Amino acid sequence: MERMTPLLEFCPDEKNIERLSSVGQLKERVQSVQHFATLCHQISHDEKASQDVFIELMDPKSTKKTPKYTLFIVDRPCKSNQKFAAFVVPQGRETDWLFGSNEGRRQLADNAKFQRLLVIHLGRDHQFASLDCVQTELAGIVSSLQPQGLPPNTQIPFLSLGAQVNQRKEIHRGVSDSTGEYVVEEVEEEDDGKPVILRRLIFFSNPNVIQSEARMKNGKVDLKYLACQHHLVMVEELRQNLDMTNHGLKSILVLGLGGGALCTYLHQAYPQFKVDGVEIDPTMVDLARKYFGFKPSENLRPHIADGLSFVQDAAASESRERYGCIMLDVDCKDRSLGISCPPPSFLEPNFIQSVKQCLNPQGIFFMNLVCRDEARRNGVTEMLRESFASVQIKKIKGEASGGRKSSKK
Ligand SMILES: C[S@@+](CC[C@H](N)C(=O)[O-])C[C@H]1O[C@@H](n2cnc3c(N)ncnc32)[C@H](O)[C@@H]1O
Structure with missing residues (x-):
């Protein structure tokens, strides 16, 4: 009727009715349902189509623009009597290698012995009261993702690490x-x-x-506690190195200060050494001070600079500092490169030469390398072997799909 606002309602399932405010919103909803139906059809008919697929589910009732749930589909190639289950990752554990990487999730599915496992991450912008609430909310979606051949209304087990979704x-x-x-x-x-x-x-x-x-x-x-595995390995290697050969060590350079956990730990463990932390983003230094107990002092100095040019300038300077130890812990922002740490410019031979020039003759260099590409990892090892007399590689199980390397001069 003239001047009457049309009523727009959308029924995502038999129980719910959602009232929408615009035709555009309605179209968007219908399209997303169609998209989801196509995807479900593809992955139930073609096992290859489900390889490393993930689905992000938004909450239409929330003002948040980030997904409430992310569902990773993991299909195991071998047949199993246990066909299908969903695994809810407790909040905060999605960074674990087992839940956060494709390889980890495949291992999880192998351990759980289900042919298809849905690994569910809970969005950090949303609230989840309990595992039961998650199960109730996702039951319909999860059953649409069951593999072909399972009878409808099959009871799908929801697994987790405990009864809590964590907060x-x-x-x-x-x-x-x-x-x-x-x-x-x-x-x-x-x-x-x-x-x-x-x-x-x-x-x-x-x-x-x-x-x-x-x-x-x-x-x-707790300033005496190091939580990251690769920091623990670096610190332990450094301790052994100090005992054995590196008696002249007086200063340590950490490239990538972040929250300052490593610098702070080193400072409390070796207050007599000078610790320089280089960080490209001034905000990180503020965060380190405010939230991570980082307290600059004469022997613990933050430098706001690009680690690459800091090392190159230091190497070129006549009066350059000779560090007893350099630790490279810089992240790479470009996800398309398959390398999370460090950016490729830190893997160039001329940078490694500059690092060498900044080290004293017994100096030790640690590199946190997180790289999926095996050929590239081998290339980095080769390059380090050409520059340093001795190179050690330590793989850290459970850290985001990579090994890490330490190299000794
Ligand atoms: C993995 S975090 C470092 C963690 C830190 N070592 C600790 O102990 O907690 C990586 C840091 O490197 C910094 N970063 C990235 N690119 C950099 C660059 N070119 N030079 C210096 N810092 C950089 C990032 O801003 C980030 O804070």
């Missing part, structure tokens, strides 16, 4: 020019059966990778 506490969120959007958040995990609070810095450009992590003790950062 994530956002401490601070912001945006910076070089990093983009980031968050500092706390999650509760178990360590030796005891609950521990871990405070993390996460970049949204790579949300399944923790940039910096600290353990909280009575509401404060």
Whole structure:
């Protein structure tokens, strides 16, 4: 009727009716349902079509623009009597290698022995009361993703690590020019059966990778605790090296300060050494001070600079500092390269030569290398072998699909 506003209603299933405010919104909803139906059809008819597929589900009732759920479909090539299950990753654990990488999720499906496993990540911008609520909300969608041949109304098991979905506490969120959007958040995990609070810095450009992590003790950062595996390996190697050969070590350079966990730890463990932390993004230095217990002092100095030019300038300078140890822990923002750490410019022979020039004769260089491409990893090892007398490689199981390397001069 003239001047009457049309009523637009959309029924996503038999139980729900949603009222929409515009035809555009209605079209969008219909298209997404069609898209989803096509995808379900493809993956139930062609096993190859489901390889590394993930589906992001938005909450139409929420004002948030980020997915509420991300569903990763993992199909195992071998046949199994257990056909299908969904696995809900507790909040905060999506950064674990087992849940955050394709290889990890395949291993999870192998361990669980289901032919198809849906691995479900819970969006950090949304609230989840319990595992039961997640199961109720997702039941319809999950059953549309079951493999062909399963009778309709089959009871689909929802698995998780416990009865909780865990809670994530956002401490601070912001945006910076070089990093983009980031968050500092706390999650509760178990360590030796005891609950521990871990405070993390996460970049949204790579949300399944923790940039910096600290353990909280009575509401404060525990400065004596290193949470990242590759930091632990670096520090342990350094300790052994100090005992054995590197007696002249007086200063350490850390490229990539982030939340400053490594620098802070080194400073409290070796207060007599000078620790220089180089960070490209000034916001990170502020975050390190505010949220990660980083306290600059005479022997703990932050430098806001590009690590690449910092090292090259230092190498070219007549009065250059000779460090006893250099640790490279810089992330790569370009996800298309298959390398999360460091950016390719830090893997060029001329940069490695500059690193060498900044080290004292017994100096030790650590590189955190996170790279999927095996050929490239081997290329980096070769290049390091050409530059240094001794090179050691330590693979860290459980860190985002990569090994890491340490190389000794
Ligand atoms: C993995 S985090 C470092 C974590 C840190 N080592 C710690 O102990 O917590 C990587 C950091 O490298 C910084 N970064 C990225 N590119 C850089 C560059 N070219 N020079 C210096 N820092 C850089 C990022 O801003 C980020 O804070």
